[in-house]
Amino acid sequence: MKPASFDYYSPASADEAVALLQKFEDDGVDAKIVAGGQSLMPMLAMRVARPEALIDLRRAVGLDHIGENNGVIAVGAMASKSAAEESPLIRAKQPLFHAATRLVGHRQIRNRGSVGGSFAHADPASEYPAVALVLGMEMKVLGPSGPRLIPADEFFVTYMTTSMESTEILTEVRMPALPAGTGWAIQEFARRNGDLALAGVALTLPVAGGKCGDVRIAAFGVNATAVRLTIAEEALRGQPADQTSFARAAAAGAQALEEPMTCLHASAEYRRHLVQTLTARCLAEAAGRSGH
Ligand SMILES: Cc1cc2nc3c(=O)[nH]c(=O)nc-3n(C[C@H](O)[C@H](O)[C@H](O)COP(=O)(O)OP(=O)(O)OC[C@H]3O[C@@H](n4cnc5c(N)ncnc54)[C@H](O)[C@@H]3O)c2cc1C
Structure with a gap:
């Protein structure tokens, strides 16, 4: 058509x-x-x-920058996903965002697709909204009365819906650099390489003295928008960074998910199972990266 x-x-x-x-x-x-x-x-x-x-927006100037100011990495909404993927700054300072970018579609899609487009589109199966929740990102939008910043947990409202007004555009996304000693991971399950995920998990795991610090975990592809697994986060805080804690927290987090989506390819229970498995795997991977 x-x-x-x-x-x-x-x-x-x-x-x-x-x-x-x-x-x-x-x-x-x-x-x-x-x-x-x-x-x-x-x-x-x-x-x-x-x-x-x-x-x-392709001809609109000043929307495709990638830079850092006072430990905050800023990416213009019209920067392509390939530009983010190839940015030495993002690779070095925010490896979780870098890894998430590489999971988006295929190379051709990342060449054409903008970073801001995925935030504005707010697909529940997209990697970026989950990463935005985990990293506490901020979205800079511009409207008739000027610019404003929206924290990630207020930006994504529900299925393909953000809190931007109809007269606003997204101009920039902002994220902190990853602190030293913080592990990270993102894993997803899709039927084919490059497909949107049936379910996925992104997280950061600070480890000090063998204990988990302020862990942040989000799942995507499961509900109408990416969701924080707060029960799993609480179960890990102050606990030993080991397989026993990881397995217990992953099970608690997956169990607490509210009504996962059902579709032709995956039932609600299958998605719950994926979240549990991927959370446990991500925690183990992140613990390795934390230097623990
Ligand atoms: C085969 C295939 C596989 C894919 N796999 C994935 C995947 O695994 N993960 C994933 O996240 N995405 C995936 N996508 C989607 C892809 O990443 C898109 O690039 C992205 O969703 C939108 O970016 P875009 O720049 O193309 O936006 P567009 O398609 O141009 O716009 C998308 C929406 O966002 C709005 N919009 C865009 N930019 C702005 C802005 N600056 N301000 C306000 N509104 C704006 C538009 O009005 C529109 O409603 C896939 C797409 C295809 C075709």
Whole structure:
């Protein structure tokens, strides 16, 4: 199928894009931002989405930076996933985000798909929302009244829904550098390499004196949005960083999941089982990386 017809706009700046969104909102025109098009274009082709106007961010300057300021790594929303994957800064200072990026789709999709697009799209099976919860990331958005920062736990609302207003665009995502002595891991299960995950787990595990510190764990592909496994986190805090603690926490975390999704490929119970297995494996992998 081919997309329904739409008007095409190519603003030269983020401000211009926001002004267009505001104008269309005022005129009652259904407008959508397009970034890399890797999720939106198939939706247009299948006519799941039929916006009357498309606002393409590719020519908008100043949205594709990758840099660090005072220990905070900032990635422009229009930086491609390949640029994030190839960034020496991200590889060295935030290896969890780097590893998550490499799990997204195939190389061709990472070449075209933007980092910001995956945050804005908020697919429950996407790796980035889970990593954002684990790292306590912040999203910088721009609207008619200026920029604002939204913490990750307020950004992802539910299935493909964020707390951005319809006249706002995402301009940057921010994350802290990984502290020394903190292990990390991300693992997922997909039917084929490059597919969106049936379930996945991302976590950070600080270890000091053989004991777990402030562990942060999130699962994706399981509920309508990525979820923190707080029961597992609490079960680990102050406990020995060993297989017994990891197995107990993984079981408690998976058991506490609220109504995992069911689909053609995986039942709720299968997803729960995947989360338990992947959490235990991630904890063991992260403990190794923590130097423990
Ligand atoms: C075969 C295949 C496999 C895939 N596998 C994975 C995977 O394993 N993991 C994964 O996470 N993704 C996967 N994807 C999706 C892919 O990563 C997309 O690149 C990503 O979801 C969207 O990025 P994009 O730049 O292409 O955004 P687009 O498709 O252009 O836009 C997606 C949505 O976000 C909105 N949007 C985009 N940028 C902004 C912005 N700056 N401000 C406000 N709104 C914005 C758009 O309006 C649209 O609603 C896969 C896609 C395909 C086709």
